[in-house]
Amino acid sequence: MLRQVTPGRYDAYEALLRALAIPSSGQVWMLLWHGQAGSPDAQYGTMEVDGHGYAPCVTSAQELSASGWNRSYEVVDGIDVARTLYPERHGLWLNPHAPGGGVGIPWLDLRRIATGLDRQPAGPLRLAEPTIEIPAFYALLTQNAHRTPAVRSLRRAWVQPALGAPYLAIGLDVYEASPAAVDSVRAMMQQSIGAVPDGLPVSTVAMSDEYDPVAMWLRAHARPFYDREAHAAPAQSPAAGYGYPPVPPAPGRY
Incomplete structure (x- = not known):
């Protein structure tokens, strides 16, 4: 599916989102910058693309080996990762080591995965x-x-x-x-x-x-x-500047 996702192929991209949303089979290998899997201090890696934050991951044990990542990792369902990342306005980046740089999923689409793909319109809108x-x-x-x-x-x-x-x-x-x-x-x-x-x-x-x-x-x-x-709201007196002349001052007042 990743190989089929190219600019303009929204159907292929949508199929990728649906695959990630399937519990158990939509797993990703999250790269941990700090801590160990399951530990309180575990922290996902981060990367920035065009001013937007993403957490990098890989899509299989084979891709993990190919990436050369030598720190800890955590295998998590895509839907759980989506629920964790989108409230922080962070997206998910799949296989950033791959030729072409992998595929990024913006946080708006992670929200769709987390809350139900059919409940939200497919972007970009x-x-x-x-x-x-x-x-x-x-x-x-x-x-x-x-x-x-x-x-x-x-x-x-x-x-x-x-x-x-x-x-x-x-x-x-x-x-x-x-x-x-x-x-x-x-x-x-x-x-x-x-x-x-x-x-x-x-x-x-x-x-x-x-x-x-x-x-x-x-x-x-x-x-x-x-x-x-x-x-x-109660009606206001007409103000000057919208087709009305200035209101003259009351006699003896300025």
């Missing part, structure tokens, strides 16, 4: 403001959000995965994540989804998820199309 016109859906969703006290704001993005169909993502910013709040937000989406045209996939993403690439893009680039607090 192309994200943009939606251009499709569905005013009835947005109007109904905004109306239902205003009736759902748990919702603070809503954002939107058009997501094109590396594999699979593009879809509309709705970013949900909520005040709390209690079971009752989650149920109310789920009901809000169910009540609104009927206004979506047939064949248009719609997904939701929690704005509080600091590891989700869609949520990260929404926080950085998308303004809310519904904002409870802005909606509830």
